Amino acid sequence: MMMEDMVAYCNQYGFIFQGSEIYGGLANTWDYGPLGTRLKNNIKDAWRYFFIQSRDSSFELDSDILMNPTVWKASGHLDSFSDPLLDCKECKTRHRADNLIGDFDEEAKADGMTTEEMIQYIRTNNVPCPKCGKSNFTDIRQFNLMFATERGVTQNSTNTIYLRPENAQGEYVNFLNVQRTMRAKLPFGIGQIGKAFRNEITPGNFTFRTIEFEQMEYQTFCKKGTDEELYAFFKDYGIKFFNLLGLPSENLRFHDHEKLAHYAKAACDIEYLFPFGWGEINGTHNRTDFDLSRHCEFSGKRLDYIDLLTNEKYIPYIIESTYGVDRIVLAVLFEALQEEELESGDTRIVLKISPALAPIKLNVLPVMKKKHGEKALEIYNNVKKHFMATYDDAGNIGRRYRRGDAIGTPYAISIDDDTINDGIVTLRERDSMKQIRIKTEELVDYLNDKVKLPVV
Ligand code: GAP
Numbered sequence: 001m002m003m004e005d006m007v008a009y010c011n012q013y014g015f016i017f018q019g020s021e022i023y024g025g026l027a028n029t030w031d032y033g034p035l036g037t038r039l040k041n042n043i044k045d046a047w048r049y050f051f052i053q054s055r056d057s058s059f060e061l062d063s064d065i066l067m068n069p070t071v072w073k074a075s076g077h078l079d080s081f082s083d084p085l086l087d088c089k090e091c092k093t094r095h096r097a098d099n100l101i102g103d104f105d106e107e108a109k110a111d112g113m114t115t116e117e118m119i120q121y122i123r124t125n126n127v128p129c130p131k132c133g134k135s136n137f138t139d140i141r142q143f144n145l146m147f148a149t150e151r152g153v154t155q156n157s158t159n160t161i162y163l164r165p166e167n168a169q170g171e172y173v174n175f176l177n178v179q180r181t182m183r184a185k186l187p188f189g190i191g192q193i194g195k196a197f198r199n200e201i202t203p204g205n206f207t208f209r210t211i212e213f214e215q216m217e218y219q220t221f222c223k224k225g226t227d228e229e230l231y232a233f234f235k236d237y238g239i240k241f242f243n244l245l246g247l248p249s250e251n252l253r254f255h256d257h258e259k260l261a262h263y264a265k266a267a268c269d270i271e272y273l274f275p276f277g278w279g280e281i282n283g284t285h286n287r288t289d290f291d292l293s294r295h296c297e298f299s300g301k302r303l304d305y306i307d308l309l310t311n312e313k314y315i316p317y318i319i320e321s322t323y324g325v326d327r328i329v330l331a332v333l334f335e336a337l338q339e340e341e342l343e344s345g346d347t348r349i350v351l352k353i354s355p356a357l358a359p360i361k362l363n364v365l366p367v368m369k370k371k372h373g374e375k376a377l378e379i380y381n382n383v384k385k386h387f388m389a390t391y392d393d394a395g396n397i398g399r400r401y402r403r404g405d406a407i408g409t410p411y412a413i414s415i416d417d418d419t420i421n422d423g424i425v426t427l428r429e430r431d432s433m434k435q436i437r438i439k440t441e442e443l444v445d446y447l448n449d450k451v452k453l454p455v456v
Helices: 003-013 034-053 070-075 097-104 115-124 168-173 175-181 227-244 290-299 325-336 369-383 397-406 417-422 440-451
Strands: 016-018 030-032 058-061 082-087 094-096 141-144 147-151 159-163 188-197 212-222 252-256 266-274 277-288 317-324 337-341 347-351 362-366 389-391 411-415 424-429 435-439
Touching: 003 016, 003 325, 030 034, 034 058, 034 188, 034 212, 034 227, 034 325, 070 168, 070 290, 082 097, 082 115, 094 097, 097 115, 168 175, 168 188, 168 212, 168 290, 168 317, 175 188, 212 227, 212 325, 227 252, 227 266, 227 277, 227 317, 252 277, 266 325, 277 290, 277 325, 317 325, 325 337, 347 397, 362 369, 362 397, 369 389, 369 411, 369 417, 369 440, 397 411, 411 440, 417 424, 424 440, 435 440
Parallel strands: 058 188, 362 389, 362 411
Antiparallel strands: 016 030, 082 094, 082 141, 147 159, 188 212, 212 317, 252 266, 266 277, 277 317, 337 347, 411 424, 424 435
């Protein structure tokens, strides 16, 4: 399946629409439709379960997008959160130098090169422009990715503030608030789900690279010396999380960074095999005591942890495990969406998504609207109190099954004469298409068990 097929599928079935579509769109922005929103929320719930609920000393935060601008000075984003850009002098298109090199030769390891090494590599190897094929570029300029905006109503009181480019800083500046109020002892975690904004100028591969996106970030505060073990733990934990979401290990790989961000002692991505190649969906970083030390320095406030048992006082290390919600939605869709040949010779579009992630869990279908519609509505009105369900009485039953298959609904029940006479419905499972007969009163318990996340 190619990217354009996925874009068309998402648009047709109500997962993802072009942002501001009726105005011709806005590059690299996308709106989630009703089914995409449900899928996204289910992925976020799975993250909450895996990272917050099922772990000890693990706390969720919801910090503001807008922060005191000094935060971004302290974090290093104002000075060094930039992309190396150059322009093609022939066709006037703009590119990221590291992407040009990576696309030209994957082995070249552009992420380990300095600006000078990149431009030298491009010139020596005559790396071509992907648009016009010529190799005639400007020098590389560093372009800051943060979105700046103005605060205040009068010009005199304006003040530049930034839309956060990551969630992490909200978690760092609240480190002591959470530690104090939750009476937390190291190691403990603070996680947050929230929007982040980056002024990405390069083309996006649908929702893979956007200017507004959502992150699920998780910071573990720990004592120096325990950091390396935790770093290794969270790399593996990431693979387990993705397996839980239905992404198999053979389509995942680690990518250890050679060139490290200004804050990191070690960094590793988990990449998923998209149709356009391997793409990062997670990052694990050993951020040392860089962030908290910098916030101490810039805020003038101490951010020490005091170990009450030993009376030691120190600034904790941080292991960060960060996930891009939008990229995970895309990976889950690519993994699950299939066009399947049936024994009958027909084909069907089926989204073989984990039932826990499926936007709709059950489709309630009267075999004949006139005869069975009332009973089917009665059942629907009951089951919808327990999980997301839909009622569909339009068209023949086979077509209605197919509509549910295409959006990943794992179960459908058909209501017929037997339901009216003795309360029995036919339950069809999406992937096997096998059918069983089940009593109406057993339905909710049976399905609740099938559509919940597996216990870890
Ligand atoms: N706090 C660390 C941090 O933000 P990152 O690797 O820059 O690290 C974390 O971003 C995750 O956010 C990535 O693994 C990716 O899944 C997602 N992400 C980053 N930039 C993105 C973009 N422009 N569009 C969509 N998702 C993005």
